[in-house]
Amino acid sequence: MERPGRGGAPLWQGEVRAVETEYRPHVIEPKWQEVWRTTHLYRVVEDPARPKYYNLEMFPYPSGDLHMGHVRNYSLGDVMSRYYRMRGYNVLHPMGWDAFGLPAENAAIQRGVPAAQWTWSNIERMRGQLQRLGFSYDWDREVATCAPDYYKWTQWLFLLLYKRGLAYRGKALVNWCPGCQTVLANEQVEGGQCWRCHSEVEKQEREQWFFRITAYADRLLEDLKLLDGWPERVKAMQANWIGRSEGAEVDFRVEGLDETITVFTTRPDTLWGVTYMVLAPEHRLVERLIEGRPEAETVRAFVQKVKATPAREREQMEKEGVPTGAFCINPVNGERVPIWVGNYVLSEYGTGAVMAVPAHDQRDLEFARKYGLPVKVVIQPPGGSLDEATMTEAYVDPGIMVHSGPFDGTPSQEGIQRVIAYLEERALGRKAVNYRLRDWLISRQRYWGAPIPIIYCDRCGMVPVPEEDLPVLLPASLTDKTGGTSLADAPDFVATTCPQCGGPARRETDTMDTFMCSSWYFLRFASPHEESAPFNREAVDYWLPVDRYTGGIEHAVMHLLYSRFFTKVLYDAGLVSFQEPFTRLFTQGMVTLGGAAMSKSRGNIVDPDEIVNTYGADTARLFILFAAPPENDLEWSEAGVEGAHRFLQRVWRLAAEWAPLVKGAGPVNPTEFGKEERDVYRTIHETLQKVTGDIEDRFSLNTSISAMMTLVNRLYQYKEEAEAVRPELAREGLEKLVLMLAPFAPHLAEELWHEALGHQESVHLAAWPEVDPDALQREEVEVVVQVNGKLRDRMLVPAAADEAALREQALALPKIQPFLEGKEVVRVVVVPGRLVNVVVK
């Protein structure tokens, strides 16, 4: 492949000429974008000889317009891509489209155009916006999840999970979003509302497709420890979401019925203190327990009332319950335990039944007091003694077990394990681990998604679509059907033949959650055109895992958890050799206006196109990188944008003025430098050192830009004050500046690299400059002199001055004398090159 730079053809064949005096981003930006595009400057191929760097940003949903959050996300990523490229890494920096999904489908229905057409035209538009911002993507690797050659492999991966027993169809109480007319995964419900349209989610019993992500709960939790490069916050959120808790399951036999109620508890040590049992209204045994009892009608009414309450309100409700009249038997002491139904017991968590120990659980205590249920203390605090009759605060801390049969006197923490062993020996219960994490519900009753590749045959039952028949293509459009939003409305799609018996059969009409499409796209980028597999193994072995992943915090649980799950499944299937997909994760802050996230509904949008039109892409990018540290929220400021623009103009003018001077200038020879020149030279290399460290070690891009501003200020000062500007030094300053600026303002840097500095190859393939350690040497340094830690004077001393000399000189300073008078010098702390602190009494 013919590549420009590094021995390839020159990028730009123009004559070196005087640089225009005016900075005109509208001229230079499209010019270089065209050059970069036609020379495939950012195209990469696997090259085992070079270290790779896979730099990925979360791909966008093609909603139609790029917003400032995207600009920030991709500007941050682009700096790192360009930097590592200049550092000699083989950088994979791809872009694609998370293109299936509801908003596109809804928009398409509204406008009466096919969802595909709507999506592809959005992609067209947004690709143009990205290109106008000059991001260094290898566009040859572009993927869109709604393209058949992509979703074919999404379907293939579904079948992989199916074959591995990780995809199953089951009936469950699921989250139904009336706004989106589809079910949602637990992760996609936020505070009882749909994460996307904020409708109140309803609970419905439906048969759906699930992925058995719970089988990976422990590994997903455990392996968080491997993710040193992830923010604590995200790891905490995932750990929280998985919600592992250790304890025991205990079986309570129901009196008069051949049934047991199993409870999950984290406190088996309190088992002797159980005074009642509470079932969720949805518990399978409720109806059997009350059958024929006088309480039956009260209980049914209560259950109905609770079930009719939306989940969100249910959380706010006061704890209420009704007795069923039935009893069960505490397996450890044979006591009869009344069974209640309560509105606070969740059917989805644990076993949907809880044993109540009011003395040692606050919620149980309040419930017991409300209904006059007994309280029985079985853990005594050290030294203290609890009064069952009057206590209003449950004692939840460790203590000594009492009234607990064989365990009396046992410390409760030790008791937990011992009681579990006791239960297991007698087959009354067992050690158990419970998770908050639920299986991932991936069915969607909507058209615009990847069809689930399953066929239902009356004779053969459920049959997976054979691999060679993939992809199961979406029908072209549903928009001509009135109100039809699901594949169930497309008879031509539904009707098929059974792959096993050839008889008539029906296709599954659910499509897959779009999060499924985005759970593996980072693998596709390694070999986006691979036709025989979702990805090419060698390419994946070379590029993956992703070295750096940049995106918003909103995906902390959903996308990032699902992607980790997929990676582990693929690892277990022997298809990849790593267990975690993203080595380093960076979550950037929001872009705000008026203190709030930009959003159409709030009407506080700043349109990236307008900023590019007014100031150019380089200014837009520079502002967004400079205005705040990457992890902080960034408040948009037009004045700030102008400041960024002013800086670029300042760079431009300096280059324009110096261009004739530096044209034929040779390399610097610092031995010829005067004091001022040495100082300028040092500033250049100090800046280089700081910018390099800020990018690579700290990802502190705002301070790296401020360092470059300081350098530019220094060069202006030199230009104004020097009797004659030394051409080699001017060239050194300009050249290093342009190289450092290249990741931040790529167009301006490219233009100056060619036009002011006369280079032929792209600045973006140039090597990142090395710091000259000699340049950093100072002959003299300023040392601060303190008395008792208070700054009193400064002195200029030879850089090599030793402790004794510094001490002597400091003590002799006239400004220091008054502070020593009549005092005793107890100690002098000397930090060579920095400060002297005289301690007096």
Next chain:
RNA sequence: GCGGGCGUGGCGAAACUGGUAAACGCGUGGGACUUAGGAUCCCAUGGGCUCUGCCCUUGAGGGUUCGAAUCCCUCCGCCCGCACCA
């Protein structure tokens, strides 16, 4: 309640290993250039005072240290995630 994080000028922020608090930018004030300036360049810009200089200042209070924005303790405030989780 549990978990994660944050409090520094008028504003965004900087101070990386405990060593000159406020770099850089915005805003503001002043000056230069100019027919003009909303362009450009330069200077000033935390607060106070008895102003050659001194005192105060990093949410509040305390501690460790020669020295604390930075480390420790207590408290206050704010943000984010989860939350009747048994």
